[in-house]
Amino acid sequence: MAMIETEGLVKVYHSRGSEVRALDGLDLEVREGTVLGLLGPNGAGKTTTVRILATLLRADAGRATIAGLDVARDAQAVRRLIGLSGQYAAIDENLTGRENLWMFGRLYQIGSAAAKRRATELLVQFDLENAGDRVAKTYSGGMRRRLDLAAALIGRPTLLFLDEPTTGLDPRSRLGMWDVIRGQVRAGTTVLLTTQYLEEADALADEIAVVDAGKIIARGTADELKTQVGGERIEIVVHDRDLLHRAAQVAAPDGSATVDEHTRRLTVTAEGGAQQLVDVVLRLGEAQIRVDDVGLRRPTLDDVFLALTGHAAERPATDDETTTARKKGR
Amino acid sequence: MSRLRNAVADGIVISWRNLKRVPRIPELAIFAILQSIMFVLLFAFVFGGAIPLPGGGSYREFLMPGIFVQTLAFAAITTAVSIADDMTKGLIDRFRSLPMARSAVLSGRTFADILYNIGILAVLMVTGLAIGWRVNDGVLDFFAGVVLLLFFTYAMAWIGVFLGLSVPTVEVAQQVGFLVIFPVTFLSNAFVPTETLPAVLQPIAEWNPVSSLTGATRELFGNPNPFISDSFPGLHPILMSVVWTVTLLAIFMPLAIRKYRAIDG
Numbered sequence: 001m002a003m004i005e006t007e008g009l010v011k012v013y014h015s016r017g018s019e020v021r022a023l024d025g026l027d028l029e030v031r032e033g034t035v036l037g038l039l040g041p042n043g044a045g046k047t048t049t050v051r052i053l054a055t056l057l058r059a060d061a062g063r064a065t066i067a068g069l070d071v072a073r074d075a076q077a078v079r080r081l082i083g084l085s086g087q088y089a090a091i092d093e094n095l096t097g098r099e100n101l102w103m104f105g106r107l108y109q110i111g112s113a114a115a116k117r118r119a120t121e122l123l124v125q126f127d128l129e130n131a132g133d134r135v136a137k138t139y140s141g142g143m144r145r146r147l148d149l150a151a152a153l154i155g156r157p158t159l160l161f162l163d164e165p166t167t168g169l170d171p172r173s174r175l176g177m178w179d180v181i182r183g184q185v186r187a188g189t190t191v192l193l194t195t196q197y198l199e200e201a202d203a204l205a206d207e208i209a210v211v212d213a214g215k216i217i218a219r220g221t222a223d224e225l226k227t228q229v230g231g232e233r234i235e236i237v238v239h240d241r242d243l244l245h246r247a248a249q250v251a252a253p254d255g256s257a258t259v260d261e262h263t264r265r266l267t268v269t270a271e272g273g274a275q276q277l278v279d280v281v282l283r284l285g286e287a288q289i290r291v292d293d294v295g296l297r298r299p300t301l302d303d304v305f306l307a308l309t310g311h312a313a314e315r316p317a318t319d320d321e322t323t324t325a326r327k328k329g330r
Numbered sequence: 331m332s333r334l335r336n337a338v339a340d341g342i343v344i345s346w347r348n349l350k351r352v353p354r355i356p357e358l359a360i361f362a363i364l365q366s367i368m369f370v371l372l373f374a375f376v377f378g379g380a381i382p383l384p385g386g387g388s389y390r391e392f393l394m395p396g397i398f399v400q401t402l403a404f405a406a407i408t409t410a411v412s413i414a415d416d417m418t419k420g421l422i423d424r425f426r427s428l429p430m431a432r433s434a435v436l437s438g439r440t441f442a443d444i445l446y447n448i449g450i451l452a453v454l455m456v457t458g459l460a461i462g463w464r465v466n467d468g469v470l471d472f473f474a475g476v477v478l479l480l481f482f483t484y485a486m487a488w489i490g491v492f493l494g495l496s497v498p499t500v501e502v503a504q505q506v507g508f509l510v511i512f513p514v515t516f517l518s519n520a521f522v523p524t525e526t527l528p529a530v531l532q533p534i535a536e537w538n539p540v541s542s543l544t545g546a547t548r549e550l551f552g553n554p555n556p557f558i559s560d561s562f563p564g565l566h567p568i569l570m571s572v573v574w575t576v577t578l579l580a581i582f583m584p585l586a587i588r589k590y591r592a593i594d595g
Contacts, residue, residue: 054427056593079429090420092347094354099347106343107430109336135354151424 001067003159003190004030004053009062011048011214022048023059024214032158035191037205039198041305045214046194047087050163053192054084066159080109083157085149087164093137097128097147100136101154108155115154122150126180142173149180160184162193166200178203198222198300210308218308229299229307234277236266239290247289251280270296337431344425344438345445351412352446359446362408363453366401370394373521374461384523387554394463395547396520398454399540402483403515405447406490407507413439413494414503426593436491436590443487444480451479466552475550478571482543485578492586495593520544523556524564536561539574546571 011023023045030036038046051057053064055075064071066078091100098119105115123132126146131139136147145165152160162181166174181204185191195201201208202222210218210225218225238247241264248257252268259266270276277296284291352359370393373381378389416422425435455463465472490507497503517531518524518540527535535541545567548555555567563570 056423056426076429079427082427084424084427086420086423088420090424092421093419094351095347099350103343103347104424104428107340107425107428107434109429155429 001032002029002065003032004028004036004064004066004192006049006053006064007062009049009052009064010060011045011052011057012060022214023052023062025062026211026215028209028216030190030192032190033188034206035185035193035204037201037208038192038194038211039196039201039208039304040194040211041196044211046211047163048214049211050084050086050161050192050194054082054161055079080155081158083152083155083160085145085152085160085162085165087167091136091144091147091151094135096133096135097123097139097143097150098132100147101150104151105154110155118154122153125183126150127176140173142169142176145169145173145177146180149177153184157189159190159192162191164194164196167196174200198304199298210304212305212309218304225304226299229303231299232270232273233297233299233303234266234268234270234280235293235295235297236268236280236284236291237293238264238266239292243289246287247284247291250283250287250289264292333431337433337437340431340434341438341441344434345442348412348439348442349445352449358408359450362401362404362450365404366397366450366454367457369400370397370457370461373397377521381522381526383554384525384556385554387556388462390458390462391464391466391553392548392556393521394454394458395551395553396518396544397458398451398479398547399482399543400515400520401450401454402447402479403486403511403540405443405450405483406486406493406511407504409439409443409487409490410494410497410503410507411500413491414497414500417495418499422593432591433587436488436586439491440484440487443490444484447483448480451476463553467550471550471552475547478543478546478550478568478575481575482539482571485575485582488579488582488586492582492589495586495589514538515540518544519556525556533561536563539571539578542567542570542574 006026006028009023009026009028010021013020013022022043026045026049028036028049038049040046048057052059053066053071055071055078058072067081069078069081071078092103095103101119101122102112102115105118106112108115110118120129120132123129126149128143128146128150131143136144139147149162149165165181166177169177178200181191181193185204191204193201193204205222207219207221208225209216218228220228234251236247236251238244241261244259244261244264244266248259248266249255251257251266257266257268268280272279274296277294281291281294373393374390378393381389383389383392422435426432493507494503497506518535518538520540524532524535524541542563545555545564547553549567
């Protein structure tokens, strides 16, 4: 059964006479019990999609249902099913972690005693038990995000929205966050995750939908997308500019290497992974070509975008979706 | 019926969280009170001697009701600032994504403001007693005065909510609030008898809600009230206080609620 279904969602923001089409006919389907990663650059329409599905924003056109309930008409019923954890940790800084969770539990219509028990449970689960009675103002960025996620889970939602859950976190906190999210997925929660990082979608999502300019432009498992993009890449910086083209020939005898004269950089797609890297390095050594740098790199969002759309992920700052959403909605 | 019960229960939770802020950021209440005490000291000891009251009476007794009303009017800025803060921090979004009563965020907030200002008013009254302010009429009149002040506070809280929902940042809420409320409290009878004002400003001061409230409070507390002139609001300060407060509520409550609903974009 489809947990989320959207059809032709359109959202246009008006600001100072200019129009920004944040969503331009977005169709999406997420099956129950799966994790969908919504992947795209800033301004692609990820946050707008989440805000519409979480009943915070009304679409200008199109339809969206959650577990068969219309997000506009049955908003209150939808709210009973969802949990939302956003980019900005939406917690009350003047309450302790425990008080925050109790409050959100009460507002989720859980009884006071049950909300207290659930708060303690979540504090333990999210490794916040020692900080539970401290005011949230004193929390680190990672702790705030964990508390924010715990708050989203207070009512045991069947559908969890995670809007860029690790943006701005240091690598260690990011890994910690991933563990927590994985635990939630194991427990059977359906998750819609938005992210700018291919790596993150890869690590957490069953399926990835790539968004660009308010539309889904590709959809598939991480492996399917990577095949489309061409898997990992070997990058070599050649020391001597004169040897660049010879090096390209040596590294990829089939002529598939791309050459950047300016940076003296060769890029070769590497279906063979690390072993292919070893082979290439050996061949370059035999040909006595000096290299300054060599490495294996996973495809980035930019590679995906380049492969799918022919343009890079960065778009002009004029249609920065988050700014518009904040002005409109917060 | 259960809908109403949920709305009340959710409202109480929101009031609770807004009141928790008071002991957690004691500076907020302390500076609000210190600001009022500063006005008391400035006017009682610096300007007071130069302000003769028509009809006589103690300037300090005259002053305190003005201070009460001014302080409660300023409380709207505090409300606006914390609503704007909740908006920018995404907390309002979180509330809106929960299956809670939609009315609770605003009703809980404004109810908390009444409780908070009861505390502020109590501290100010003790301060007043210390410098020579007295309640000269009966207990019943005193309580009528207090109820009138709190009713006014409630209207100011809704103005604050509307302002907080209308501005993009906390700083703007602070500035706009100050810009509007500061002159309104001074263009009144709160600190000087309206007769001492230039003729052009006199009608403005007389029809100012702050003047009506101040006049009504003076009358009910039995403090000197030279406001009584031959203008209609001057003759009927209590009636006008009720009219003003009801009018402000009738304007700003629906405006604030509409603004809150319009967050849906």
